[in-house]
Amino acid sequence: MANSDAPTVSEPFPIFELANRYLLYDVNTITYIRAKYNIPGVLIGGLPQAPQQNVFSGIPLELMPEEARLLCEKGVAYVVDDARAHKQGFLDRGLSVEERKRFAESLRKQGQAAASKVKEKAEDKKQTALRQIASGGDWNDLPEDMLKPPSRPTSRAANKKKAGRPPLETGGLDEDESLFASPMNSFPKPAPTSGSRVNPPAPSRGLEPHTVTPTTSYPPLTAAPPPLQSSLSTSRHYSLGVDNSAASARLPEAPSSYPLYKDLHEKGYFILPGIRFGCKYMAYPGDTLRFHSHFLCNSKEWDEEFDMLDLVAGGRLATSVKKGWLMGGMERPSKGGAGLNKPKVRSFTIEWGGM
Known part of the structure; x- marks a missing residue:
């Protein structure tokens, strides 16, 4: 290659x-x-x-x-x-x-x-x-658009000239007769x-x-x-x-989930939208063309309350598709001087056992 x-x-x-x-x-x-x-x-x-x-x-x-x-x-x-x-x-x-x-x-x-x-x-x-x-061909080969009248504009002089000229294609027959006549009668020319x-x-x-x-x-x-x-x-x-x-x-x-995204990206993960699994992100350990996703990620605030049923459903879903349910967020900055400059992002992985 x-x-x-x-x-x-x-x-x-x-x-x-x-x-x-x-x-x-x-x-x-x-x-x-x-x-x-x-x-x-x-x-x-x-x-x-x-x-x-x-x-x-x-x-x-x-x-x-x-x-x-x-x-x-x-x-x-x-x-x-x-x-x-x-x-x-x-x-x-x-x-x-x-x-x-x-x-x-x-x-x-x-x-x-x-x-x-x-x-x-x-x-x-x-x-x-x-x-x-x-x-002597087959009449079924006639295109449908030939049965439609032409849409070209005609002038009055052309109409008068056409009216004085005898019909050539039909050989003197009217329109109904020429339509259902045999090919030899309709087209007498060699x-x-x-x-x-x-x-x-x-x-x-x-x-x-x-x-x-x-x-x-x-x-x-x-x-x-x-x-x-x-x-x-x-x-x-x-x-x-x-x-x-x-x-x-x-x-x-x-969005507010950006700190979690940035933290996962800095750790080398490839991130894609996780709408197919009902989450915010899908985290891949390498290029998405080489690996399956390892984590279904959702971001939460540090003091945000959520329903335990979402936790159970997310863990069961992730385990059933052989992945981990990851929840993370930014820690509340501490009152000390060291924690005010760079808050830390923490994440937790949930798996459902016994499935």
């Missing part, structure tokens, strides 16, 4: 915030944080070749608020307002008014060309079916030879163009990190600059 070089990602990298969700769009960044910082995240994108399944997903990668906050506290990432960055890069400073008009016109021409190709394919399909029927060619009709000028939505942008939009400043709480901290309103120095808001 060939060894591939690890992706190079420059730090700090952006984490895009959209509707209170933290996303990563770059596959190199996704691989980088998984290999270096033990953060797997959850893929939420649909695969182009399998859009109807939900087992295997693609990018973007959604980060939990705890994961985004941890990366920002380490100083390796910063938060970017996705919508604002898109407007700044694409509308404000990316394209001028004339360039936007030319871009819209190019999309309209692409849609017009796509509509013309679709119409040409439909006409070719009709002509092929007519040649098969004229050569079958075209191999040298003859039916020219497809020219695309109509009034053809409605298809809507073309560009799926990629080049060059990719980037948001520069805010200026670096020192901070007491973190090793590196980024402040919001005046000229870069999309990149923010604020830390993502995390």
Whole structure:
């Protein structure tokens, strides 16, 4: 198996915030944080070749608020307002008014060309079916769209000219008779030879163009990190600059269970959401592709009261799936000077015996 070089990602990298969700769009960044910082995240994108399944997903990668906050506290990432960055890069400073008009016109021409190709394919399909029927083919091969009247606009002059011209295809029969007549009566003309060619009709000028939505942008939009400043709480901290309103120095808001998440992460565990087992987190001793989860984790306040039935049900559930039910929280800071700076997180594992 060939060894591939690890992706190079420059730090700090952006984490895009959209509707209170933290996303990563770059596959190199996704691989980088998984290999270096033990953060797997959850893929939420649909695969182009399998859009109807939900087992295997693609990018973007959604980060939990705890994961985004941890990366920002380490100083390796910063938060970017996705919508604002898109407007700044694409509308404000990316394209001028004339360039936007030319871009819209190019999309309209692409849609017009796509509509013309679709119409040409439909006409070719009709002509092929007519040649098969004229050569003694089966009437069941006639496409259904040939039975529908054409939707092309016609002028009054064309209607008058058409009214003065005798019908050629039906051979003088009315519409009902030509529909149920035999192929020989309906198409009295001889079958075209191999040298003859039916020219497809020219695309109509009034053809409605298809809507073309560009799926990629080049060059990719980037948001520069805010200026670096020192901070007491973190090793590196980024402040919001005046000229870069999309990149923010604020830390993502995390739930009250963040201390437990951070404590488990510092001990080397990979953490995933635990909704499938009715808990807050699932803790893996290594990469989630190599190990099963060992603990079903829930966070509690140090003096928080909870029902004993939840304790029994959680222990039975965890034991039945061969895991441990872990409960943890931050200790109440002691009144002494040593305990005020860094409160300690304690956790307890519960297993149900006799099952």
